[in-house]
Amino acid sequence: MRHFIRSAAVAIAMAAASTVSISAAMAADISGAGATFPYPIYAKWADAYKKETGTGLNYQSIGSGGGIKQIKAKTVTFGASDAPLKGDELESTGLAQFPMVMGGIVPVVNLEGVKPGELVLDGPTLADIFIGKITNWNDEAIKKLNPDVKLPDQAIAVVHRSDGSGTTFNFSYYLGDVSADWKSKVGVDKALEWPVGIGAKGNEGVANNVSQTGGAIGYVEYAYAKQNKLTYTDLVNKDGKKVEPTAAAFSAAAANADWSSQTGYGVILANQAGAESWPMTSATWILVYKKPDDAAATTEALKFFAWSYAKGDDMAAELDYVPMPDAVVKSVEEMWGKDIVDGNGKPLYSGM
Incomplete structure (x- = not known):
């Protein structure tokens, strides 16, 4: 029933929007840029959407910082960021912000003989590794957490993001929440002055570097x-429980989020309480202009996002992302109908 209702709503929205937009068959690809965190699901949605509607998505996976810069420069129709803009910045720029999907950030290692989920870390130990206090895999702090794992006498090679990154924002937010040292010496931001390690661009770059570097x-x-x-x-969460990264654990972290409490739905999900909560969970947000210069292009983008809300849940689950709750989707689509308008003040979205 959920998919039927959402699908019906998006069909109505598409029909209504056709009065202010060129037809899908003639439309240029929707242009967007930003976060690498959601790129796998955006690519999957885009492929299915193009097959169904004929409209493609040209999404540049360049990092949240780059996406924010491009939408502010008006070189793309939408920006994407895993670090939400605050209310005053949204107000001053004339941008609307809404969450698209949720997922988890995970530490990844390259240790011979160690299988996925076999090693466990806690927040303070992870912070000490990335701050440069812990430099070897057989450090006592790591051994204490992993008494049954054969840890090598091997130097730790830290790999971090080199670009402005919402993944880094959420990662550093978590570390700042669990480590006073991290908070005072490194801080929380999309781009950091890293104490140790080598930088790589995008989630893709970090993944490639870790896979190619022993001890990373x-x-x-x-x-x-x-x-x-x-x-x-695996990680030890705020409740002191060892948890593995799963869609259920990401959902648990988001279960008590009050999305309406923050302007632009900017709720940070890191280090949430709950025995089953994954401590590095994040939403990812879309940025569009409330009064865009190109109303037709923004209309096409909203149609794609509405379609993704309506028909994209199963695809998201296949990649271990977590769809937004129905109540949040309803609120977002109501916001579109109220706040995102053309030059005459006419709403670009009328699906509610």
Whole structure:
């Protein structure tokens, strides 16, 4: 029933939007840029959407920082970021922000003989590794967490993002929440002055570097770990429970989120309480102009996002992303109908 209702809504929206937009058959590809975190699911949705409607998606997976810059420069129709903009910035730029999907960030390692999920880390130990305090895999702090794992006497090679990254924002937010040292010495941002390690561009770059470097550790969105067959670690969460990265664990972290409490739905999901919660869970957001210069292009983008909300849940689950709750989707689509308008003040979306 959920898919039927959403599908019906998107069909109505597409019909209504045709009065302010060119037809799908003649439409240029929808242009967007930003976060690498959701790229696997955006690519999967885009492929299915093009087969159904004929309209493609040209999405540049360049990192959240790049996506924010491009939407502000108006070189793309939408930007994508895993680090939400705050209310005052949304207000000053005239941007609308809404969450598209949720997922998990996982530590990934390259240790001979260690299988995915076999190694466990906690937040303070992870922070000490990325701050440069822990430099060897047989450090006592790691051994204490892994009494049954044969840890090598091997230097740790830290791999981090080199670009402005929402994945880094959420990763550093979590580390800042569990480590006073991290918070005071490194901080929380999309781009950091890293104390140690080598930088790589995008989730793709970090995944590639870890896979090619013995003794390496990095952090990527879970889909990248699976696609690249990387060894992910389990984590000890806020409740002191060992958890593995799964869609259920990401959902548990988001279960009590109050999306309406923040302007632009900017809720941070890192380090949420709950015995089953994955501590590095994140949403990813879309940015579009409330009064876009190209109303037709933004209309096409909203049609794609509405279609993804309506028909994309199963595809998201296949890649271990978590769809947004129905109540959030309803609220977002109501916001579209109220706030995103053409030059005459006419709503670009009228599906509700």
